[in-house]
Amino acid sequence: MKIHTLITDSDELAQLCDRLAKSDFVAVDTEFMRENTYWPELCLVQIANTEEAAAIDPLASGLDMTPLYELLTDNHDVLKIFHAGGQDVEIIFNATGKTPSPIFDTQIAMMAISQSEQIGYSNLVESWLGLTIDKGARFTDWSRRPLTERQIEYAIGDVTHLSKIFPKILKRLIKTGRGMWLNQEMEKLADPDNYRNDPTLAWRRIKAAGRNPQMLGRLKAIAEWREMEAQGKNIPRGRIARDETLADLASHPPKQQSDLAKVRGLSQGWRDNDIGKRLMNTIAKAQPLGDDEMPPRQPRGAPLGKEGALVADLLKLLLKIRAREIDVAARLLTRSDELEMLASGVRKNLPILEGWRYEVFGKDALELVEGRLGFAVEKGRLKMTRVSEDEEIFASAGSDDAVDEETDESGDDSES
Template sequence: MSEYVLITTTDDLSALCARLARQPFVALDTEFMRENSYYPDLCLIQVASPEEAAIIDPKAPRLSLEPLFALLANEAVLKVVHAGGQDLEIFYGLTGRVPSPLFDTQIAGMALGFGEQVGYQQLVEQTLGVHINKGARFTDWSRRPLEQRQLDYAIGDVTYLIEAFPRLLERLKETGRGEWLDEEMARLMDPASYTCDPEQMWRRMKLPNRNADVLGRLKALAAWREREAQGKNLPRNRLVKDETLIDLALHPPRDQASLARVRGLPASWGSNDIGARLLAVLENAPPMPKEEIPARERMTALGRQASLIADLLKLLLKIRCEEWGIAPKLVCRSDELEALASGQRDGLAILSGWRYNHFGKDALAMVEGRLAFSVRDGKLNLHEVEPA
């Protein structure tokens, strides 16, 4: 599919979405700018069905996106994306809803052995045998008018996707791996994945210790930074970096003038309004309640023996995933392996469902001493161990 239309009016968008609503699935992608802002600046929206393709210009003065929003909420139309997290975040921010139902071809690629976080270019090459020119990837999508080469590049993100999706779906059916994706797709559609609670931003940071006063200040500072960044529409780390907030939490200044000597803060904060707000946050931050302080396991590294066991589990995971042709990241995360190595059994995804059948039962056997590695004829082997 090489032809497409550029949509700049609400009437044309309404007509397009009415046609797309009669299709069983549509491909969806966006182009946006975010380097210098907190909120993404939506610049283009690309859509395609098996019958047509279009680029929607959200910056067009005579365009309302309401017809598109209705299509994204239409449960009868499957929305196909590739690594769609940031695109979905944009639409959630605009509508308060996550487009659904969804199918992410990057996740499907992980289940089919394309590798972890397989890129769109690689997916298209492996599925369709087509090489994509990514020359216009790094471009200023906010500038108008857009060049033809930019539009031609942008539409390729959905025209190839609409062709690759049926082939991926067929391979998933042939291998019986469709159910493997259910949990990941559900997580993709969970609104909690796209909400940002300033009061919880401290959890994303490297915690310095378990001192209630320090953590209370860090929580208050992280929430303050998030709200300031939102209000100024600046990237949070452009405003204040994580390490600076941690330093302030550990060593709070005596007065506002002292802020001018804090590494990572502008000297002007020693006397201006934003500096005054920062100091007030520090002075009024309550200690973190005991029940909110993270468990010690999060604050410290694994013990020596548990760390060695975790390394063996990672090797086992690699072996099993190579045998099955599946990306390890889809099976489990490193922290799950570390939890299993430390003795945890409850609440681990690898100990239930398809993950247990393909990896978890062997992982459990290894940590319980019923499965071991050996080397035979220069090759690594796994073998069962007889009970003592």
Template sequence: MNEYQLITDTATLETFVDELRSADFVTVDTEFMRESTYYPELCLIQIAGNGKAAAVDPKADIDMESLLDLLVEDEVLKVMHAAGQDVEIVYNLTGKTPWPLFDTQIAAMALGLGEQLGYAGLVQQMLGVTLDKGARFTDWARRPLDQRQLDYAVADVTHLADLFPKMLADIKRLDRGSWLDEDMKRLTDPETYANNPDKAWMRVKFQGRNPEALGRLKALAAWREREAQEKDLPRGRIVKDETLADLAGHPPKGQQDLSRIRGLSKTWASNDIGARLMEAVENAAPMPKSEMPDKPKGRPRLGADSALIADLLKLLLKVRSKEADVAAKLIGRAQDLERIAAGERHDIPMLTGWRYEVFGKDALALVEGNLSFAVKDGSMVMTEI
């Protein structure tokens, strides 16, 4: 699939999309810029299917509706690599996420090809092709794009079209389709991408559980989110997280105090944005009990014995992931191993679904004294007690 077209008008796009509707699958990638905006600035969509490929220019005078409908409405399978940011862009444009979806990075972990393997590495490993990444620092918002930049962008979806059938065959051979279903549903959950100002406080690190301070944090984070959305600026360009947390914990008594707060411009002591910040502080209500956050489920404090158990669980994870030929990171995180070692059992992904069958049940057997390590013929084996 060496030929492709650059689409800059609505009629050509609609014709191309109609041809894709009969495809078994389409491969999709995007190029975007987000350094100076709140929302990622979509600069190019690359898509391939039925042996044809195109780069669609959303910055041209073009109606994208037909393509967006294909991504979120049609039953044709969408194949992407490390799809999180691409899914976010589609959600921002439509309020929906692409479905059905196959993420080749997650599939690579399920096939034991590496921990979050990069696209170039995956193409090299499975297709024996070395990608030219010389255009990866392109400013995709600038026009015109030259031939090399377009070739570089479209190559991602053309190689993806060759990768997917091979990966799908391996997934079917190993009967791991159900492994991917759970992760794909999580990846395409619209809640992951919704920028709800009233929930923005949950992303800010804050020490303490004082209802008044948390109420101010919620009000300030919502205010910042709306300011950032309205101005289309990164939220950190409005106020950084650490300054927001400091304002919540130590609220200024009046707007004039804003000139003495590190991280804020002195002009905020008298301008409109400073007044809106103070309005958020002054109108903040204590956080109700129903909204109080759970105590953080960070890494538990482990005693000497529990720390040793956690080390054994990490060893077990290495053994089981090697036996199953799956990336250990797809099964679970070190933090969750420590929670199991500390006696926790609830809300731990590796204790449910396929992860439980591959690892979780043995992890519980180990901590409950029903499983032990042994060395046989120079290899690590597990022995039931």
């Protein structure tokens, strides 16, 4: 494989992108810094196909990144391969207003062919290539120039390894017939709505108890205010105030600015400084959340209670068994809250009861809830077992007999 150490020239980058545009796929990775800024600072882009690889320096003076961004977002004939690519996609979206397309994430793909839910890159490389990654450069300051040869070699290795691993994963997916399982997950990763930074919607990311319109209206206003403050200063939003502090302010709004000194997460200076004044003005102007903005209610069945909780536990046990049997990550099949809804009686709008998830796991989960599936121990291993119609009838009859006996005993007591 031909390695281009570091591209800083626009013509060289354009020529590279022209060659890569003829590939079936390219592996992509980025290095960035965001610890001290609101917007992540792109410091390096690595890209490779099966024949060549390069590191591209977006901080190089005069470098035109347009050919690279067009390859990633506008060329739909080339598949873009990432590993745990959410932040990489976010950075590309911030730069272009578009997400890479089409897209494939090896971390997500591993959930369909193994029980790994969030396999790290170094473990991925070791499991597929038998190589140990040098982690020494992982926490380097990528914004400093010049970059060392070791830094560049480490960075390019991320995509050269990925370009070798992807065909192996693809082959396994084809062999198992599980490629379609990933379609929805990859669509989520590439959905631009996940990366649009609309300050008016920032409140939706904050956990707040209750559905009170006044409280949620304050939360929306405060969250938008925090985004604008952080953007204006280009500092992480958490440096202004943490999520739990915003939720507390929305639930228990201070009556006067001096009360801000009593709020957990705010310093004493907020009682009389300008940012505290701006916060109080925001709270004072906040309007109740409109009906059209209220978060949708989650589908709910009957309250779980003790028996329902036991059924949910059985479903979680069934999920572990099935995930182990077919060697798939349990999280790809379903979530705990979905199992609890199934146990409480919900039967509509549950992904577990639709498509491939129903065939692979949902059908058995439903049969367990409805008493047609049980557990057995065979050679020391827990397994699923079907309940025969005779056993169902016997169990039902036994239950009726027990009721009759209780009735008889009750009758005898009343007569005595």
